Amino acid sequence: MNVRSIFPFLLAGWATAALPQGYAGLGTEAEGFAVPELGRKLSFPQDHGAHPDFRIEWWYLTANLTDASGRDYGIQWTLFRSALAPGEAEGWQSPQIWMAHAAVTAPDQHLFAERIARGGVGQAGVSADPFDAWIGDWQMRSTGEALEKMEIAASGQEFSYDLRLTAEGPLVLHGEEGYSVKSDSGQASYYYSQPFYQVSGTLDLPGGPVDVTGHGWLDREWSSQPLAEDQSGWDWFSLSFDSGEKLMGFVxxxxxGDFTSGTWITAEGVAEPLPPGAFRAEAGAESDVQGRKIPTSWKATLPDKGVSVEVQALNPQSWMGTSFSYWEGPVTVTGSHSGKGYLEMTGYD
Amino acid sequence: MIRTALSAILSHWRRHPLQLVTLMAGLALATGLWSAVQAINGEARASYARAAEQLGTTVADRLAPEDGSIPLRQYASLRRSGWQLTPVLEGTVRFKRQSFDIMGIDLLSHPLVPALAEAAEQDSAPALDALLPPGRFFAHPETAQMLSAAQSEHPVTQTDRLPRGVLIADISLASRLLRQPDSLSYLIILPDQIPGLTPLEQLAPGLTRIPARNAAADTARLTDSFHLNLTAFGLLSFAVGLFIVQGTIGLSLEQRRSMIRTLRGLGVPMRALVALFAAELAVVALISGIAGLAGGYLVAAALLPDVQATLSGLYGASVDGALSLRLEWVLSGLAMACGGTFLAGAQALYALWRMPLLAAPATQARGQQASNSHLAAAIAGVVCLLAGLTVILIFQGLIAGFVFLSGLMLGAALMLPLLISTGLRIGARLCTRPFAEWLWADTRAQLPGMSLALMALLLALATNIGVGTMVSSFRLTFTGWLDQRLPAEVYVTTTSDEQGERLTQWLEDRGITVLPIRHSDIRYKGAPLRIYGVADDETYRQNWPLLEALPNVWDRVAAGEALLVNEQFARRHDLKPGRTLALAPDWELTIAGIYSDYGNPNGQVITSLAALLARAPDIPNRQFGLRLPAEDVPELATYIREAFEIPRENIVDQVGIKARSLGVFERTFTITSALNLLTLGVAGFAMLTSLLTLWSQRLPQLAPVWAMGLSRRQLAGAEILRSLLLAAITAVLALPLGLVLAWALLAVINVEAFGWKLPMHLFPEDWLRLILLALLAAVVAAALPARRLSRLDPAELLKVFANER
Structure with missing residues (x-):
């Protein structure tokens, strides 16, 4: 299957043309863009900020939350940066395009919203120190050192949320010191996470405000060609086990053939990169989602760590019907380990 | 019985085919001119609406600045407060010698994007080249063609879903071309805002929210005056046409009196008779209405190019080329024809209804009993005049101006019979010879039958004098103003700023004064405003057409502390010298003077070039006026062309540019003169039909004079003389009315419609020509009845003395 056939981008105009660089552009040549180099050390706080010389970048927060009655929720706050050309320029001449997705998912509800903005004129952007990522009035902002304490806010037609995040563990660098290989032919990205957020705050839903607490996971990734030509999509898991250990794995x-990789994270935050093929995910039952068949139940295994778990979508209808669409939602984990997490599936059509 | 009655009634037309032709032609003329005007107006309005819709301005509300433009910072801060807005940057760009309106939009969020994306896809344009340098234009195929001829740097996607004359581009390209990286013209408030946001009035008190429907009415508002003007002309023609119809219907009933008497004698009920006549009128109205519509369509199609020229010349509004047939237009045209016919025939039908069974045809002179009705009409006329006057004194605006004009015209028309009859009475007193005395008295006796036609003539003549005076005054003022406004001997446009600088340097080294013509476009209270920066030079001090000014006006402007505003801008915003004007929140200048700026629909101000450059350093520097002895011009032009490789058409001497401006002016008023001429033609036709109508009624009065010894030839001569006399009196009365009309057009209507007041000039030669034309029309109109009279069988005249007629 060809990547480009999956995301026919002209339907909604330039926004989609400019952005699904997200996926459609992921497999294309780097054409003047910078490419990740093995051995370059990430340096903070600078690398919390934007890297305009790279084609694509994201600040990706998901959280599994619970209200006082024990009802489960998931939230997503994502800011994408997509460059039409490498580098930054003043005002409207900036080739940077920003897009954000926000969602709230409950077992019977999935609400989402999207924002798109031009770079260079101040309506969206990211500053590294103090950390501030924004698009319109959506914001992810540091209130302490670097990414230690944060506030996030977003609002759509039917929902809004206001959450505070506190990191209870260290940053985790994936792959080799943050250099994360994405294919056998060497495509790679810079990739690090902060998977140890304690989260509390309020969700404003159509039924009224709900106070929630839970755990959040921030992913930071940038690259210019993270996918190989023949790769059409991915299934990405971030699982937090009750034991305190965490697993990030993707297919x-x-x-x-499939390329899998991931990171095993100990309860103390020590990252152990997984060699290709170590992590396995097998699609289980499919759900009918917006006219598509999508596996919303998975069997994930990591034999080295004795992990063999069932991953089940909290709400199988967690479809992000945005400019480019994908499935993203909270999951519950049972089996050898129990816990919660988030699942993202792209390239299903 | 009814069938017999019907065939008897209709047989009249077989015997008087000319009358039928007159009736139908009158109706068709009235309907035709009216529908032509309606078709033109309808087409233009539809075109504006389409353009507004195509530009996405009808979809969403707009947020426009009170003055100047919206700083980019403010846009970003509004976005950051949660409002979903999309920016628009408008301006004018020049490629080669051609100007284009450009609308820069954010190709990620503007409501137009889906349509443009579709066009780009059909064009198989690379997906993102519109967003990246050099950037892509989107334009209507016609505009795209002109654009592609003028430049090749930017590819152009053609789509007929855009209106003509506008280039759409991504805001990145537009801001590059317009050199406005930090400002926006207005913001579009996208639908589906998040509930609970801080209201925009609090966030941006300096910005005005313009509802979507009003945004669409921008062009319509601007061109309202023009359409109102056309409508007024259309109504006038319609009214004049109805005079013809009224006369003919009256005549046809008059001539059928004996037949009616016979039919009634045979037992046809009055009700049925009136119904038959009404049906006859309805059929005639329908057929003539259709003919009129067809004619109107042709007239409209013929006039539309001129209308387009006028609209784009005067208002910068573009109207599509083709005329389309609209159902509502057909129906309203037919309704006007039928309604008008019944209005015109009502009096005759009423008279028929009231006619005693055995009434004899009118034999007595009706003039004597008419003086009362003359007085009543005159009183009504005075009321109309006063009402119009009151409206213009109390209310302002274009509508008030037109109400005043209608009051004036209608009032004057209603007063006409009394004035003429008074004039005739005085004339009669002055002469002693019996024949002359009879002629005066007989003319007065004819007045009631002629008065409608004479009113039509009065209106047509006055309109011609008024509009003609207005146009000629305008032309005279305009040419004088052009001399002041274009003092430089040569105007040069370079192809780049860099070339402009080299040229300036080179010219200055040779001691030639170079006047850079540089401007920046902003929006003031939502409307476009152009700021010109001028160098301090004698040329301006000596020539610039100032209407009002403070002392030392040019010193103050040169010092950067004051500005000049154009007349229309001053009127629109009630600005006076001495007051201040804020061009931007932190840039407020004293108004030192007001200058006339004819032919420009938009506001304009002039300030010192240095002050403008301090605010807008990046404005293009490509146009220059050069001062040098006139005899050196050809040599210099040739040299510049060769040395700087400037295309021939970019170097225009004063004579050329004036000729071009006057050409635009003349085209602008083509439609006015065309309508003028048509109205006069209709009025002449009205005279003819009135005289034909009177002709048959007049035999009883002519027969005794003939019996007393006057020859038929003499009578025919008297007939022509009488027609001349009436036309002359009417023309003399039309003169002052036309001048008042001209004054109203120049001082009231023009001010309201365009924002400039024009001095009135008098053109007696034109009046003389017009009066002669009116007299000629009178002679031609009287010629046919007179010819008949001179060849009338004496037996016809003798019959008058018989018992029955």
Missing amino acids: LRGDS
Whole structure:
């Protein structure tokens, strides 16, 4: 299957043309863009900020939350940066395009919203120190050192949320010191996470405000060509086990076979990169989601760590019907380990 | 019985085919001119609406600045407060010698994007080249063609879903071309805002929210005056046409009196008779209405190019080329024809209804009993005049101006019979010879039958004098103003700023004064405003057409502390010298003077070039006026062309540019003169039909004079003389009315419609020509009845003395 056939981008105009660089552009040549280099050390706080020389970048927060009655929720706050050309320029001449997705998911409800903005004129952007990522009135802002304490806010037609995050563990660098390989032919990205957020705050839902607490996971990734030509999409898991251990694993689906990788994170925050093939995910029951068949139940295994778990969507209808669409939602984990997490599936059509 | 009655009634037309032609032609003329005007107006309005819709301005509310433009910072801060807005930056760009209106939009969020994306896809344009340099334009195929001829740097996607004359581009390209990286013209408030946001009035008190429907009415508002003007002309023609119809219907009933008497004698009920006549009128109205519509369509199609020229010349509004047939237009045209016919025939039908069974045809002179009705009409006329006057004194605006004009015209028309009859009475007193005395008295006796036609003539003549005076005054003022406004001997446009600088340097080294013509476009209270920066030079001090000014006006402007505003801008915002004007929140200048600026629909101000450059350093520097002895011009032009490789058409001498401006002016008023001429034609036709109508009624009065010894030839001569006399009196009365009309057009209507007041000039030669034309029309109109009279069988005249007629 060809990547471009999956995301016909002209339907909604330039926004989609400019952004699904997200996926459609992921497999294309880097054409003047910077490419990740093995051995370059990430340096903070600078690398919390934007890297305009790279084609694509994101600040991706998900959280599993619970209200006082024990009802489960998931929230997503994502800011994407997509460059039409490398580098930054003043005002409207900036080639940077920003897009954000926000969602609140409950077992019977999935609300989402999207924002798109031009770079260079101040309506969206990211500053590294103090950390501030914003698009319109959506914001992810540091209230302490670097990413230690944060506030996030977003609002759509039917929902809004206001949450405070406190990191209870260290940053985790994926792959080799943050250099994360994405295919056998060497495509890679810079990738680090803060998976140890304690989260509390309020969700404003159509039924009224709900106070929630839970755990959040921030992913930071940038690259210029993270997918190989033949790769058509991915299934990405971030699982937090009750034991305090965490597993990030992904499957990149390609014509010449799947490429899997991931990171095992100990309760103390020590990252152990997983060699390709160590992590396995097997699609289980499919759900009918917006006219598509999508696996919303998975069997994930990591034999080295004795992990063999069932991953089940909290709400199988967690479809992000945004400019480019994908499935993203909270999951519950049972089996050898129990816990919660988030699942993202792209490239299903 | 009814069938017999019907065929008897209709047989009249077989015997008087000319009358039928007159009736139908009158109706068709009235309907035709009216519908032509309606078709033009309808087409233009539809075109504005389409353009507004195509530009996405009808979809959403707008947020426009009170003055100047919206700083980019403010846009970003509004976005950050949660409002979903999309920016628009408008301006004018020049490629080669051609100007284009450009509308820069954010290709990620503007409501137009889906349509443009579709067009780009059909064009198989690379997906993102519109967002990246050099950038892509989107334009209507016609505009795209002109654009592609003028430049090749930017590819153009053609789509007929855009209106003509506008280039759409991503805001990145537009801000590059317009050199306005930090400002926006207005913001579009997108639908589906998040509930609970801080209201925009609090966040941005300096910005005005313009509802979507009003945004669409921008062009319509601007051009309202023009359409109102056309409508007024259309109504006038319609009214004049109805005079013809009224006369003919009256005549046809008059001639059928004996037949009616016979039919009634045979037992046809009055009700049925009136119904038959009404049906006859309805059929005639329908057929003539259709003919009129067809004619109107042709007239409209013929006039539309001129209308387009006028609209784009005067208002910068573009109207699509083709005329389309609208159902509502057909129906309203037919309704006007039928309604008008019944209005015109009502009096005759009423008279028929009231006619005693055995009434004899009118034999007595009706003039004597008419003086009362003359007085009543004159009183009504005075009321109309006063009402119009009151309206213009109390209310302002274009509508008030037109109400005043209608009051004036209608009032004067209603007073006409009394004035003429008074004039005739005085004339009669002055002469002693019996024939002359009879002629005066007989003319007065004819007045009631002629008065409607004479009113039509009065209106047509006055309109011609008024509009003609207005146009000629305008032309005279305009040419004088052009001399002041274009003092430089040569105007040069370079192809780049860099070339402009080299040229300036080179010219200054040779001691030639160079006047840079540089401007920046902003919006003031939502409307476009152009700020010109001028160098301090004698040329301006000596020539610039100032209407009002403070002392030392040019010193103050040169010092950067004051500005000049154009007349229309001053009137629109009630500005006077001495007051201040804020061009931007932190840039307020004293108004030192007001200058006339004809032919420009938009506001304009002039300030010192240095002050403008301090605010807008990046404005283009490509146009220059050069001062040098006139005899050196050809040599210099050739040299510049060769040395700087400036295209021939970019170097225009004063004579050329004036000719071009006057050309635009003349085209602008083509439609006015065309309508003028048509109205006069209709009025002449009205005279003819009135005289034909009177002709048959007049035999009883002519027969005794003939019996007393006057020859038929003499009578025919008297007939022509009488027609001349009436036309002459009417023309003399039309003169002052036309001048008042001209004054109202120049001092009231023009001010309201365009924002400039024009001095009135008098053109007696034109009046003389017009009066002669009116007299000629009178002679032509009287010629046919007179010819008949001179060849009338004496037996016809003798019959008058018989018992029955």
